[in-house]
Amino acid sequence: MSLRLNLKKKPDVPVEADSICPDKMEGLSLKDISALPLHHGNEQITVGDLFSITGKVNGEICLEGDTSRFKMVGASMSKGRLLIKGSIGQHVGVAMSGGEIIVGKNADNWVGPEMSGGRITVKGNAGHMVGCAYRGGQVGVTGGEIIIHGNAGNEAGNTMRDGLIAVGGSCGDFTGINMLAGTIIVLGEMGWRTGAAMKRGTIISMQDTEMLPTFTYACSYRPDFLRLYLRHLRKLGLPIEDAWISGCYHRWSGDSIELNRGEVLILDR
Numbered sequence: 001m002s003l004r005l006n007l008k009k010k011p012d013v014p015v016e017a018d019s020i021c022p023d024k025m026e027g028l029s030l031k032d033i034s035a036l037p038l039h040h041g042n043e044q045i046t047v048g049d050l051f052s053i054t055g056k057v058n059g060e061i062c063l064e065g066d067t068s069r070f071k072m073v074g075a076s077m078s079k080g081r082l083l084i085k086g087s088i089g090q091h092v093g094v095a096m097s098g099g100e101i102i103v104g105k106n107a108d109n110w111v112g113p114e115m116s117g118g119r120i121t122v123k124g125n126a127g128h129m130v131g132c133a134y135r136g137g138q139v140g141v142t143g144g145e146i147i148i149h150g151n152a153g154n155e156a157g158n159t160m161r162d163g164l165i166a167v168g169g170s171c172g173d174f175t176g177i178n179m180l181a182g183t184i185i186v187l188g189e190m191g192w193r194t195g196a197a198m199k200r201g202t203i204i205s206m207q208d209t210e211m212l213p214t215f216t217y218a219c220s221y222r223p224d225f226l227r228l229y230l231r232h233l234r235k236l237g238l239p240i241e242d243a244w245i246s247g248c249y250h251r252w253s254g255d256s257i258e259l260n261r262g263e264v265l266i267l268d269r
Contacts, residue, residue, distance in 0.1 A: 002058060002083070003033070005051040006064025013041040014089060018072040020047070020097060022059055022080025033057070047187060063088075068108070074101050075158075077118065090127070093120045096144065109153065112146045119145040121236070128153035128172065131165045141165070141182065147236055154191070157184045160201070164229070168238045176203045185229060187238065198255050198262035204229075206244055206267045215254030218266060222248050 003025065016039040018024075025033050034048030047053070057061075059080040063073070068087040075091065078098040087105040098116040102123070109127035112120045112135055126148045132155060133140035140159040147166050154172035157165050161180040170188035179198035189207045196212060204226065228246050234240040251264040 001055050001082075002060035002062045003053070004055040004062045004064065005047070005053055007051055007063075007067060009050070010066045010071050010186060011040055011050065014069045014071055014195070015050070016072050017070045020061065020070070020073045020082075021077050022061055022064065022082060023076065023078055024248075025057060025061065026059070026080075028057060029136060030057075051068065068106075071108075074099075083149035083230075087124070089114055093118070096120065105150050106150070112141060112144070114142075115143045115146070116146050117144040119147065120181065121147045121149070123149050125150035125169070126152045128155055129158065130156040130167075131163070132158035141231065147233070147238070148240065151188065152194045156186075157182065157203075160184075166233050166236075166238060176201065176262075179186065179203070183229065185233065187240075188224075188265065195254055195262060195264050197258060199258045200261045202263050202265065203247070204265045209264070209266050211252050211264065214256040215252040215264065216260065218251040220248050220250050222246070223265065226265070 007213045019036040030053050036047045038045050052238045062083045064085045071089040072091045074082050074093045077096045078101045084103045088103050088107050090108040091103050091110045093112040097117040099118045101120045107122045107126035111126045111130045120249045130152045131141040133148045139161050139162045140244045142161045143163045145164045151169035152167045152171050155158045155174045159178045162182045164183050166185045168187050171186045171190045173191035175190050175194045179197045179201040183199045183202045185204045187206050190209050230240045230245045248268040252258040252264040
């Protein structure tokens with residue numbers, strides 16, 4: 001039986017809840033977990049003030065109730081499993097290096113910023129800045145996986161250096177902007193300016209995508225590495241079609257303002 005945190009009442013204002021993390025609850029009694037601090041607006045409260053706590057501390061936390069106003073959940077997580085039954089607020093999994101977070105519904109902006117390992121799965125939609133660096137930061141995601149089953153907002157993968165971001169629905173504008181390396185796969189449509197200022201890395205689209213004039217058509221081919229990625233995503237529950245696995249892709253090189261070392265692959269439909 002996992003540790004269960006059941007929300008008593010939805011808070012009136014956002015709550016900073018970085019203490020809700022397997023690392024920080026490991027080895028604690030239920031009483032000690034109840035006393036862990038949370039920041040509710042301009043006051044400090046405890047986990048026990050907002051949640052009823054049951055179960056056993058075994059590395060898995062189940063968060064129940066309307067937690068859409070809880071921020072920083074799973075911050076700096078390095079192990080264990082965090083199951084969020086409903087929606088979650090901003091900055092879930094920030095600086096995560098291991099373990100797994102599963103969000104049953106939607107996630108707000110800044111999913112997995114600056115994470116280096118582990119996996120975040122969002123069963124619904126995600127907001128802007130999925131897998132990004134914070135403003136002023138030089139590097140975003142450096143490892144791990146972020147899997148969004150629904151749609152994602154603008155600037156997914158901004159400044160990412162490694163890892164995988166996969167979106168089962170559509171993405172907003174500036175997907176992969178300033179990308180340094182890594183892989184972004186979008187099954188639905190992408191907005192404007194895909195790959196703007198990308199230095200390296202790969203962005204893959206299953207739909208027609210309007211490319212910036214600073215990208216150049218290179219060739220059409222069947223990338224072997226993509227078959228592995230798509231089969232992996234199918235196992236994780238994304239609706240991958242057989243035609244995509246065996247399909248031909250148009251390769252665009254860019255961004256030319258960064259010496260054309262990145263690539264965007266678009267399915268030949």
